[in-house]
Amino acid sequence: ADLLLLDEPTNDLDLETLDLLQEMLADYPGTVLVASHDRDFIDRIATTTLLAEGTEGRWTEYAGGYSDMVAQRGSGLAPKPLAKARPVRPASPAGDLPAAPQRKRLSYKDEYALKQLPGRITERTSEIDRLESILADPALYRRDPKRFDETGAALAAARKDLAHLEDEWLRLEMLREEAGQPPAAS
Structure with a gap:
């Protein structure tokens, strides 16, 4: 209580x-x-x-x-x-009852996150591309199995993080549109 x-x-x-x-x-x-x-x-x-x-x-x-x-x-x-x-x-x-519009402004924290997310998504996408190019080497597993496993785990984590970032960006964009706020300036 x-x-x-x-x-x-x-x-x-x-x-x-x-x-x-x-x-x-x-x-x-x-x-x-x-x-x-x-x-x-x-x-x-x-x-x-x-x-x-x-x-x-x-x-x-x-x-x-x-x-x-x-x-x-x-x-x-x-x-x-x-x-x-x-x-x-x-x-x-x-x-x-009159329908009261539920227009709520994005919080400062959400506005800040919405501005930062595109850059973070780009960084994560570049990281995924880099990791995929490392794993594309057919001889990597024979040459360095430990590095192959570590890179594979890092790739899975990066993909999961990218999915989370994209979901968060979509959620915040939908809130921004519902609030009638203009798109965030890049």
Whole structure:
């Protein structure tokens, strides 16, 4: 039952550090309770938003971040009051809710990786070509069986790494397109 409390964590942070904080909070295994005026930050990290409403000290729970909370309050959906007994409300048809676009910017780490991956893929491809040319020597196995085995193992590892790099590049490119961001400058 890990609990992390943060009060205005985005004050005085540059964009790079803010992205890093968001990534770390997303990977945090416990519960994070954040008090913040940064609506964008709340939208990016919150799965539940608590809002103090009225003068009676009443707190209301909304699913999602700040924009989701505003949409729920504006659409007439009954929020979940924080009380001991919560009434179960019937599921509303999907057509009742406006479709909120799930456009999320790539994190700084992902943007950096997306810029670096083409070069790493090229390097790995060159390494594979080099290893294949070594193994293409028909006399290598007779001359140096140990080197043949080591080169074969290195080739298998390089191919596996290349496949991983290509999969990661494809995943990040798809995220970039979904977020509507322009292609990374080479």
